[in-house]
Amino acid sequence: MSAADGADRSLGQLVASATAEMSALMHDEIALAKAQLRQDAKRAGIGGGAFAAAVAVLIFSLPMLSFALAYGIHAWSGWHLSVCFLLSFAANVLVAGLLALIGVLSVKKAKKSKGPQKVAASAKETAAVLGNVKPHPRAVPSGTSELPAATPVDAAPVARSSS
Numbered sequence: 371m372s373a374a375d376g377a378d379r380s381l382g383q384l385v386a387s388a389t390a391e392m393s394a395l396m397h398d399e400i401a402l403a404k405a406q407l408r409q410d411a412k413r414a415g416i417g418g419g420a421f422a423a424a425v426a427v428l429i430f431s432l433p434m435l436s437f438a439l440a441y442g443i444h445a446w447s448g449w450h451l452s453v454c455f456l457l458s459f460a461a462n463v464l465v466a467g468l469l470a471l472i473g474v475l476s477v478k479k480a481k482k483s484k485g486p487q488k489v490a491a492s493a494k495e496t497a498a499v500l501g502n503v504k505p506h507p508r509a510v511p512s513g514t515s516e517l518p519a520a521t522p523v524d525a526a527p528v529a530r531s532s533s
Contacts, residue, residue: 395496403489413480420473428466435462 379387439458444451 396493399489399493399496406483406489410480410483413476413483417473417476417480420469420476424466424469424473427469428462431465432459432462 436455436458439461440451440454443449443454443457447454
């Protein structure tokens with residue numbers, strides 16, 4: 371928009387333009403917040419999935435893997451069968467513990483993300499800046515001694531109904 375375009379537009383058009391731009395800005399801020407919330411939910415979902423995988427590995431693999439591992443250790447080392455079963459159980463718990471650690475780290479990373487708080491702070495900052503804006507005084511066109519009349523300064527506010 372050039373300076374000549376701004377001079378040709380009425381106050382109502384300028385207010386409507388500013389309102390439309392502020393509305394677009396707020397819509398963009400909301401879209402950003404939604405995108406960041408989706409990303410945080412995805413991270414939390416990955417963490418929950420890792421916990422579920424840890425539980426599934428522990429439940430479904432213990433019987434089959436414990437027997438196979440215990441008999442394999444027994445055949446390889448000749449140790450007592452009960453010691454071999456304890457070693458196979460310890461291996462399964464180690465795998466489940468690693469999966470649980472991945473889940474914990476993923477959930478902590480999702481909690482550390484300050485995406486929505488940053489967007490809210492940005493929206494508040496934008497609103498504060500826009501609230502403190504004062505209109506720019508217009509230059510008086512040469513040959514006239516007063517500004518164009520938009521609305522009377524001492525006009526009473528109009529009561530509006532909610533219907």
